[in-house]
Amino acid sequence: MADPDWGPVEPLPGKRAGKNGSTTPTKAKEPKTKGRLWAGRIAKVVAAAALLGLVAVTAIVFIGYNTVQRPNPNADFETATTFVYYNDGKSQLGSFAIQNRQPLTFEEMPDSIKQAIVAAENRTFWDDPGISIRGMVRSAWVIARGGDLQGGSTITQQYIKILYLNSQQTLTRKFKELFLAYKINKELSKEQILEGYLNTIYFGRGAYGIQAASKAYFNVDAKKLTVPQAAVLAAVVNNPSMFDPGVSDDNVPRLTERYHYVLTSMAQMGYITFEQAAQYAPLPKFPEVPTNERYGGPKGFLLKMVERELSQAGFDAGQISGGGLSITTTFDKKAQAAAVKSAQTYTKRSADAAGQKASKLHAAIASVQVGTGEVLALYGGPDYVKNSRNWATTARPTASTFKTYALAAGLKDGFSLRSIFNGNTFTPKGDSTSVRNEFSYQYGPVSLLKATADSINTAFVDLTTQMDDGPAKVMKAAQAAGAPKGAGWDDNSRVALGTAEVSPLDQANAYATFANDGTYVPAHVVKEVKDASGKVIYSADPQEKRAVSEDVARDVTYALEDVVEQGTGSTVRTLDLPIAGKTGTKDVADDIVSAWFVAYTKQISTAVMYVAGDGGNADLDDFRRPGDSTFFGGTYPALTWAAYMKVATDGLPVKKFAEPAWVNKDSAPNQPTYAPTTAQPTQTETAKPSQTPTAPPTTTAPTQSATTESPTKEPTKKPTGGASSGGNPNGNGNGNGNGKGNGGNGNGQQGADEAGGG
Incomplete structure (x- = not known):
């Protein structure tokens, strides 16, 4: 019973008032320290900044989407030849191919390569809005910490980068890629985007597009690609200099691992069964394919050495073969002729x-x-x-x-x-x-x-x-x-x-x-x-x-x-x-x-x-x-x-x-x-x-x-x-x-x- 002179009975520390003045255990109140006060203030500031940041990002996306225009295709990229010179920087030793490309319609492309490339590069391709927000945030976080901008691209983004933009690793280019990809995803059908991508992407061996790649690797038309052959090409496209077995024997283990990943992804997406994936586990045979005459004669050995050294230095195969580079080698023209x-x-x-x-x-x-x-x-x-x-x-x-x-x-x-x-x-x-x-x-x-x-x-x-x-x-x-x-x-x-x-x-x-x-x-x-x-x-x-x-x-x-x-x-x-x-x-x-x-x-x-x-x-x-x-x-x-x-x-x-x-x-x-x-x-x-x-x-x-x-x-x-x-x-x-x-x-x-x- 409450004491009228003292008012209601206060619960004891560690108790909570219940019915009829009863108490139940509760956590004792702690006095606010300066640290807790500052923590609360900082949390409010962060929340406000996040809200402002969200508003800013929303504004940037809105403005970017409505102002960005689809540029003309990269004619220079499609035709740019990389020239290789002797050590005087003037006498031409050779060149790396003008793009070897033979476009196909979507209907002419086999399901095997369509399925393999989606499974390997972008599983959400048929449903996504053409962009990967998570990938973009990850890339931004990496570069903000001083790292190299990387990854995070959908098939649509890759297509945009190759056909309309460039390979510069900057946030400006990345955001432009984002806006264009989202816009093009609204303007073109998924079939049109995949067709363009498969006709544009570089597969190594001087081959741009799936038809040229099929010939370069297996000496067959793309329409005849088997599932294992398509899985190889889908694996190689990720980094031809690292996965092409023709570049180095050291690439075979890496290709095998990536190839198995592609097969597993295809099975997980229902394109093939897991039994078929196991059946296809061994790499398909790579037939002898006629080499581009650009490498004919003794100079072919020099050009291949240049390619390999640049690859080891971090240049990707697309840059080397179609990036319009000027490469000065160490070879002396007079000495080489004498050799x-x-x-x-x-x-x-x-x-x-x-x-x-x-x-x-x-x-x-x-x-x-x-x-x-x-x-x-x-x-x-x-x-x-x-x-x-x-x-x-x-x-x-x-x-x-x-x-x-x-x-x-x-x-x-x-x-x-x-x-x-x-x-x-x-x-x-x-x-x-x-x-x-x-x-x-x-x-x-x-x-x-x-x-x-x-x-x-x-x-x-x-x-x-x-x-x-x-x-x-x-x-x-x-x-x-x-x-x-x-x-x-x-x-x-x-x-x-x-x-x-x-x-x-x-x-x-x-x-x-x-x-x-x-x-x-x-x-x-x-x-x-x-x-x-x-x-x-x-x-x-x-x-x-x-x-x-x-x-x-x-x-x-x-x-x-x-x-x-x-x-x-x-x-x-x-x-x-x-x-x-x-x-x-x-x-x-x-x-x-x-x-x-x-x-x-x-x-x-x-x-x-x-x-x-x-x-x-x-x-x-x-x-x-x-x-x-x-x-x-x-x-x-x-x-x-x-x-x-x-x-x-x-x-x-x-x-x-x-x-x-x-x-x-x-x-x-x-x-x-x-x-x-x-x-x-x-x-x-x-x-x-x-x-x-x-x-x-x-x-x-x-x-x-x-x-x-x-x-x-x-x-x-x-x-x-x-x-x-x-x-x-x-x-x-x-x-x-x-x-x-x-x-x-x-x-x-x-x-x-x-x-x-x-």
Whole structure:
């Protein structure tokens, strides 16, 4: 009962008054703090701002919708050609296609592609107002936070952007796209919009529209597209450079994942059953499709490299092929012409002399500017259209050219050019087979300098085994210089002998590292890109890094100079330039599978590789010069190199290499590793072996590991050219270097290669 003097009884804290003054639990009132007061005020301000923002947005949409006019179609986009130039920015190398488009009516388009593209790109297409508000808000939020504007587009918006606008990533363009899409959705039927979209969108391979795409990918008319084929095209259209399997094998997994997404979406929308989606899971077959003749001839390889590099730099396929760009490459017109002429001249000469088909012999040339990484010239084959394999970017066994990395690793590890190694047949510690030199020449103890000049296999195996974890150090040196690890990079004592596979382009660039005093610069083929208005939108900016010390690089160069002056590379001395390089000839069983000459001046590094057969693994000996025992790197590869470099270096100032640093010259001389063997030394370091192969004094021929670089064939004609005490193999019997031995021109070179395994 209430007390009349006190009024109604107040409920206790935590209680709420009920009937008859009873109480029920309740939350106690908390006094308002300053923080809560400010929070309330801020909430009111935000609510007011949101209301004002909504009003503003409504006004913008109303004004935008009523004022925006449909512009004329992008005639420039439909016909704009991207031009590609040599490094002078004026001489045209080629172009990327004027749009390949063959319009179809909506009725002519199969249901398979209509359904696949809607399932892949815009499931709400048939019901939406032509725009995606959620996507627009997401894009606006991203750019407001400093990110790149992206995504959020319906099929209608994509169609508007391509046909009427551009690809600029700005809010202004995005809102104009929004207004136009909404308006056109009111003016055109969904069928008309989808027809226009499928006739306009870029599918890659120079194909704009579904008819051109069907031909480009499957060589069929669009009306015959199967569901799997349509699903592939619907997947590819999202980003042709990332999903087209013809661009790179790396695209296949990405395409497969996207393709499965399209099939699943089609099933979820009821276009196909889930059983059919599972049945269609494997990618359909991609037939051989005739390539656009724009890529015909040797230049096709260059254009494809440009496309790939720009794609990796973030350009989409539509920009590259139809954006009206001006692309300045790194290729030098004069050098490129010389590369084509040199490769084709010596390929034909070799094939004709041997009575073989020139189409079965493949010469590859890659030439890089020292210090910039700019690819000056590249010969990947005679005709990209007929055979798209680029031999200049195809990795093959490097043979003795890999010894250069062992040399660098040894110098870094504490050895010097004067360190002594085993020049005789021997069995490395822990191995079960012996290693020998070509025709089992026995050199005795040799310096690392001489081992490099004469390409002595045993000495480099000795060097590798004397280093702790030597094989790994050799491979690490190669990778640091710019040779990417690949097939044949075997972790064993014979790694320096060249089972490791590297492409000519990577070899040229890795050798350029030593010419550049030990600093690696990535190779690239695009120098600059301008848009249709002439604005520079891309400039190459390769990031250099230190691979080896300057002193090690100088000593490597000095040793490789000796290869040219006194060793297996003396064929190229006719250029009368400071040249450092290395020969290489690789055998597998009884076949010579690759022959190399990689060398550089102070300004240009160039690699030449010869391989044979469709896969580049056939026997090169079928193409050897008459009178030669085998197809050596010091023959046609060196001659090809010299013919190219004579033109490429014409007009350049003659620059000498720095003097050697003689790293580790004060360290105590090491001793060569010897293991019991029946073969006894027959030579000393100062006495160059006779050019006539002599079997070692043993009743049992030494065995050899399958990874040994030197060929095992006996010569069909023994070389009789003489040799000087300095090791010049190009002698006439008294070492005067005129290159004419009794066995014919070049036999002295041949003998040196045989002796050293070069």
